Each structure stands twice: as C-alpha cells, then as structure tokens.
Amino acid sequence: MLDVNEISKKIVIEKPAMLLLFGKGIAASRVRRKLESEYDRALLDFLSLYANRLRRWMEQSINALRNAFTAFADMYRVRLEAAPASTSADMSAVQSDLQILRDWQAADQGPVVTRT
Numbered sequence: 001m002l003d004v005n006e007i008s009k010k011i012v013i014e015k016p017a018m019l020l021l022f023g024k025g026i027a028a029s030r031v032r033r034k035l036e037s038e039y040d041r042a043l044l045d046f047l048s049l050y051a052n053r054l055r056r057w058m059e060q061s062i063n064a065l066r067n068a069f070t071a072f073a074d075m076y077r078v079r080l081e082a083a084p085a086s087t088s089a090d091m092s093a094v095q096s097d098l099q100i101l102r103d104w105q106a107a108d109q110g111p112v113v114t115r116t
Contacts, residue, residue: 066108073101 080094080101
C-alpha cells in the first residue's frame with residue numbers, strides 16, 4: 001500500500017528569501033517544480049522497489065504452478081500408462097492423452113528466462 005505520508009516526510013523544500021521579492025507567482029512556480037521533481041524521485045524509488053518484489057512473487061507463483069501441474073501430469077501419466085485398454089478406440093484416446101502430456105512436459109522443460 002502506498003504511504004504518501006512516509007514519502008512526504010522525505011521531501012524538504014526550502015523557501016529562499018530572495019525569491020519572495022519576485023512575487024508569489026514565481027515562488028509558487030518554483031515550489032511546484034521542486035515538488036514535482038522530489039515526488040517523482042520518491043515515487044520512482046517506491047515503485048521500483050515494489051516492481052522488483054512483484055516480479056519475484058510472479059516468478060515464484062509461476063514456478064509453483066508449473067511444479068504442481070507437472071506433479072499432476074506425472075500422476076495422470078502413470079494412471080494412463082497402467083490402465084488396461086479394452087478397445088482400440090480407448091487405446092488411441094489414451095495414446096493421444098499421453099502424447100499431450102509428453103508435449104506439455106517437453107514444453108515445460110524448455111529454456112526458462114528469468115530476470116533477477
């Protein structure tokens with residue numbers, strides 16, 4: 001959750017005395033530019049931190065899903081290989097299912113690119 005108060009505490013804007021001599025418009029413009037630059041930097045740091053955390057969580061979640069899928073695929077593969085086929089139609093369906101599981105496993109074992 002974004003804590004604006006925490007970010008605001010880090011931002012310090014000093015008001016030069018000479019700037020007030022040029023009027024409120026100039027002073028307001030300078031303060032606005034300073035706020036934009038300070039908030040931009042603080043928000044960028046904050047969002048960069050959470051972007052990295054979110055990326056790591058996403059990679060861990062995808063790996064967990066992949067591992068769970070592989071475990072279920074292995075379990076079903078063993079059942080399908082051990083199941084007696086009574087007809088040629090059943091055997092072709094089992095062979096088709098086995099081929100799908102093998103294809104998925106081959107795709108799962110392909111190159112995985114992760115950024116750290």
